[in-house]
Amino acid sequence: MSWSALPDSYVHDALQQGTHFSGLDGDSKRVGTFRKLDVWELLPGDEKKGFVGGWAWRACHPDDLEPGITRLILAPYPSSETAQVLSALLLKLHIPSEFALERPCSVTHSIGSREDEDGFTAAWFQTLTKNIQKKGDKTNLVQNVVARADRLLDPEVVPGTDETWTRSGYCLSVPPSPNRCPTLVCFSAPRNVLDRLDLLRETCLPGSNAEREIKAEPYALFDLVIYGSFGYIDERVWRMCDRVYPIEKRVLLDASQAPAAVDSQRNKFALLHNCSKQITHLRETVDGFLLLTEELSNIVRTRKEGVGADAAAVRKRLMDNLRHRKSLFNNLRLRLSSLQRRVDNSTGLEFNLVTLQDSLLMRRDASSMKIIAAITMVFLPTTAVASIVGSQLFNVSFSEEHGTWDVQASPLFKILWAVATPLTVLVIAMSAGWNTLMERRRNQRQFAQATGT
Template sequence: MYLQANGFAGHDVCVDENDQLKDYMYWAHFNVKQTFESLRPKEVFVPHISARQGGHKTEDHDLDTLVHGPHSIQNGWEWYEMGFFAHWNPAGSITLLCFDVPAKAQKAIEKLFLSGITKLDSPYAAFTLISDELLRLYDSSVWRIRNHISQWETRRSQETDYFLLHEIARHGVHVNETLSVAARSLGALRQYHDVFLKNLSHGGNKPKIKTWDTVGSRLRFQLDLLQNLNERSVANNARIQNEITLAFNAAAQRDSMIQVEMGLQSTREASAMRAIAVVTMIFLPATFVSTLFGMNFFSFEPSEGRGRSSFTVSTHFWIYWVITIPLTIITLLMWLWWNATTGRLQASRFKMVTNAKIYPV
């Protein structure tokens, strides 16, 4: 459970039979998330499985590796989950164990210790060297997120890749989380250092004031710098949220412009249909009259010589009206029935959609 935490810090004190300091120990765990130039969403989700869940007997470290293993590098990010343990005694001897530190950071820490620039007669003097390298890792983590955001800002005019946009935001949230936890852990170590000095000054051992003050001031400075990096990470998250909002607003604006263009096109089509309807209304009466009088029910015989022309109507003209009027009424009734039926179906579908329950997925 502890190795899978996002960070912590603790300490312990051992005293002899005379209540004098015998051994002093402290430990800490820090997580750093590094992103690379090419980011893409992961295709496989690896669940977290507790060692006590489902009868699994896998060690915590192996379980942690399953969740945050090297497989994430192919997707463009990597987790550094580093652990530190220090054992110090008043004689000035210190044993420092470092776990899962990146190779480049290992060499940098080793170089700092071999340089001898810091006296190790304080239990927390060694950790100030480690904190310097941790700050470099956290600084790189924040700036890499910033680089992704800045690169995105230069491509606003291109097609929006929403998956990449949310991927940047996801990693930004993780970076902000690790910085907040790291600041609390480093703050806890600084408090442990202050308590150690206070208790040591009440005992028989008198510390070297200059050395202790130097360690304390360095821890406070490193804590301030880490908190400032956290503020920059918060600003990065605000920037990426602005980009997400802008992307959605731009998409909505494009959709709105398309809708406006479709509306204008519909208006032009409606104008054309109106013109066709007007022309039809102008010629329809004349067409009806010419068609009616062109039927065989009417007979027109021109005059021969000086005789009068004749125009006669068939006695069976009533058959036209007997067939036409009922057929017209039936057609109108069928149209009214079809219109009412489709209206009820649309109302039923609308009611079904509005009353439907939406379940989260």
């Protein structure tokens, strides 16, 4: 597919460009300085040198890689420091330029497969996983950490939030027959994937069944990567469960206490929202691996038959393994769905607790208002009588001759009731009319919303 190939200089520029996720680890600095990669090679025995055969490690430049050897290459994720070395590696292994082009676009959970005109078969995919650190962990202790580029410029960090991801890439290169010794390149593979490849080096020896099966079906190396990635994601999911449980327990304890004993300032809305956000990130990762596993199954099913008498049997076992990996990620998906429902339930319970606390405060205010109203009603008649009698509506005089008080109503007394009575009726009528008008408008709006007019 020469029409989709890119010039070597363009591949180098694509590997050097910045991405949505930024980060630099020690491996990138070392490769950028010494121009060498960590290479594990499966070498046959050599009687002259006394070597019985097995895996041997060396650090070398991509141009020093010899054909006809099964390899595992550990490389840092592409960056401006490693662009020159990794572009030479992709060219040496006949990896399509699409892998380099995906990096500046921050493409994750994609998979591609290609066979070029020279007979080389290449496949690649990239992944992104949200980091959920244990309590007390530090960001610089997490392997292969990358951070959002916009977060690097933002000094404000929400407490209890992990703003880092683990980004990895994997490339598989298989030369044409009869050699077919595959090379797997792991860009910033997490520890679980590296541990699974360590187990492969213990069982895959020269002349063993494992070596023959990998040569017959090189995509089996991707199966090991996916299985190791499951272990890595499974740890993050359980860490998320450990983070949700104490918040959920605190909310339940608050709900079991007397409403008056619950502090309204101790709600967990921010923490619950943060948990929900990180569960969403993990769910995205799991869904991505489900799609990845499904696409890998389609690639294995549709590609041409491998070499060797037992190639069909090896392919069948690989398909069985991929189905099992898919079921494992479905298990993680169910666990995350259950965890999300727990967070939603805790959020709803916390909201109800806060609403109950506000209701109690309103009840207390209402009780205080009742007391004030009762006191006002007790003293209102006395106050009204004192106000009327103490005004100029009555003329009071003392008769010294008879020794009595003489009280006479002023002409203003009749005017008071003649003016106050109509005004009182008018105010009551205006209040009733206003309430009727507002009720009619409210009913009209509800009717318009119900009918859609």
